[in-house]
Amino acid sequence: MATPNPMQMTSDLSRRSLLMGAAAASAAQALGGQADAAPIPIIDTHIHLFDATRPQGAPYAGPGGDSPNVSLPPHYRKLAEPMGIVGAVKVEASPWVEDNLWALQVAQGDPMIVGVVGNLRPEQPEFKEYLNRYHRNPLFRGIRYGNLWGYDLAEQATNPVFIEGLKRLADADLVLDSANPNVNLLQAIIRVNDQVPELRIVVDHLPAMEPTAASRSAYNKVLSELKQRSNVFVKLSAVIHRVNGSVSTDLNSHRDRLDELMSVFGEDRVIFGSDWPNSDGVTSLDKIVKLVREYFASKPRRVAEKYFWRNSAKVYKWIHRAENQPTA
Secondary structure: OOOOOHHHHHHHHHHHHHHHHHHHHHHHHHOOOOOOOOOOOEEEEEEOOEEOOOOOOOOOOOOOOOOOOEEOHHHHHHHHHHHOEEEEEEEOOOOOOOHHHHHHHHHHOOOOEEEEEEOOOOOOOOHHHHHHHHHOOOOEEEEEOOOOOOOOHHHHOOOHHHHHHHHHHHHOOOEEEOOOOOHHHHHHHHHHHHHOOOOEEEEOOHHHOOOOOOOHHHHHHHHHHHOOOOOEEEEOOOOOOOEOOEOOOOHHHOHHHHHHHHHHHOOOOEEOOOOEOHHHHOOOHHHHHHHHHHHHOOOOHHHHHHHHHHHHHHHHOOOOOOOOOOOO
16 A cells, blocks of 8 residues: 655645635525624514404404414514514504504504505495595505405406506505415416506415315416516415414425425515414414524525515515614
């Protein structure tokens, strides 16, 4: 056996060190420097506020169990701020038209709330009046319409009055949020986008949609179509959800679904939302944030920033109300 050459061994070690250093630098570049950079601020685009102790009560008051029947900005702020969440968009939790005013008044009192998505019905004759009234408040950022409160977007997508109302919504530079997706709702969103292409549409909770074997083909087809619709965005919200009665907070249980939706919507059309406090029926806010942070930690920092706040600023055009809230 030949005697090892000390000079050659030193050279080989140096070469390996250089290669390992280059690989580490490449990995750091791929992460966009997230490990060393300041934490990315978060805008939560999907929280619910309600107060069932009001004289009139509230049509929705949490997921039940140990969940409180009062959900107000101070409750959310206490949980959210330690997670790096600096602002939130309140999404409707009531079909009562007067609760649009209640939500705006509550939001006005706390700069943590940077926007309100209300509840108005474009198919009704008073829609124009209500839209004009609530739109005067800059915190009013859009309306929600989908599989909730008995609304049927699939039916309304063929109603000329409804479509005219959505055109007014688009003219006001406001957003249409959907609710509780299924294949029919996603197909309806495509039909709405065909008729009002300038309207920004946000699909909520799509990671929680579990297509059956019978609906998988239709689901894949509608995702393929949505991939082409640049004005349709998705909240990667309700990522942690109940499947066959069980809940997993392990990223590996959700990675494939997130990868699939990222491949469809891309880095410019995905948005963070927690669904708090409805999410309390499944898991805690800190576990939701931890899981999506872990997922986006493997992506360039610019992609994580888009998901956690930049895309929401583009879509909702939420109102900057505090110094710790980011500006584009």
